[in-house]
Amino acid sequence: MKWSLRDLAVDDNKRMPYEETINLTIEDFPFVERLTAITPLTINGVWYYDEINDHLRTEFNLSGDITVLGSLTLKESIHRLNIDSEEVFGFDQIDDVADHLVMNDEVDLLPIIKQLVVANIPVKTVEEGFEYPSGKGWEIVDESSLETEDNPINPKMAKLLELEIEED
Numbered sequence: 001m002k003w004s005l006r007d008l009a010v011d012d013n014k015r016m017p018y019e020e021t022i023n024l025t026i027e028d029f030p031f032v033e034r035l036t037a038i039t040p041l042t043i044n045g046v047w048y049y050d051e052i053n054d055h056l057r058t059e060f061n062l063s064g065d066i067t068v069l070g071s072l073t074l075k076e077s078i079h080r081l082n083i084d085s086e087e088v089f090g091f092d093q094i095d096d097v098a099d100h101l102v103m104n105d106e107v108d109l110l111p112i113i114k115q116l117v118v119a120n121i122p123v124k125t126v127e128e129g130f131e132y133p134s135g136k137g138w139e140i141v142d143e144s145s146l147e148t149e150d151n152p153i154n155p156k157m158a159k160l161l162e163l164e165i166e167e168d
Contacts, residue, residue, distance in 0.1 A: 002108045015046040018060075022113060032118055036076055037067035041113070056089040056107065062116060071124045072132075072140075079125065083116050 022041045029035050045060025062083040067076050089100045089107055100112070132140040153161070 002106050002110070015048045017044075017046045019044045022110070024114070024117070028114060029118065032121065034069045035066060035121060036069060038117070039065040041081070041117075043109075043113070050088075054091060056091075056102065057086065058089075058109070059086045060084075060109075062113060066117065066121065068121055068125055070127055070130075072126060073130065075127055077125050077127050079122055081117065081120055083120055085112075085116060087112055 020043050022043060024038050024041060026032075026035055026038060029038075041062055041064035043060050043062050045058050047056065047058050049055075050057050062081060062085065064081050066079050066081060068079055069075070070077055087099055087109070089102050091102050093101065100107075126142075132142065134140065
């Protein structure tokens, strides 16, 4: 996913579209243990030159499927990636606008794509229909059941609710 600046020479603020398929493997993500498989990713986007700020910009959509281990059962589940991103490349230095620096007159999107994949791996995955385990005197609850439970008022503190505080 490297382009030379000559390849990206866009005149008169015209947009240069691109579409590519990226074949990544789990070996490309050695520190992500929950990732067990990744399908070829499709990237659709456009390059354009921002004359005002002297930056090279790309807007793209990255899509594909990843297989991750479930949070509680360690069973594999497929997660669909559909990521929209805008990246800005500076020529001299990284500033308030530019996120990345053009190195050796080349622009490489592959490290950015890897970062986006890792950032979009779900923190918690539970397969559909999964019932949380429970035992005598304990149970695992999910967030949705916590929100529906009523918080009972401690009878020792109930009198405090009746107090009226006057402000001067």
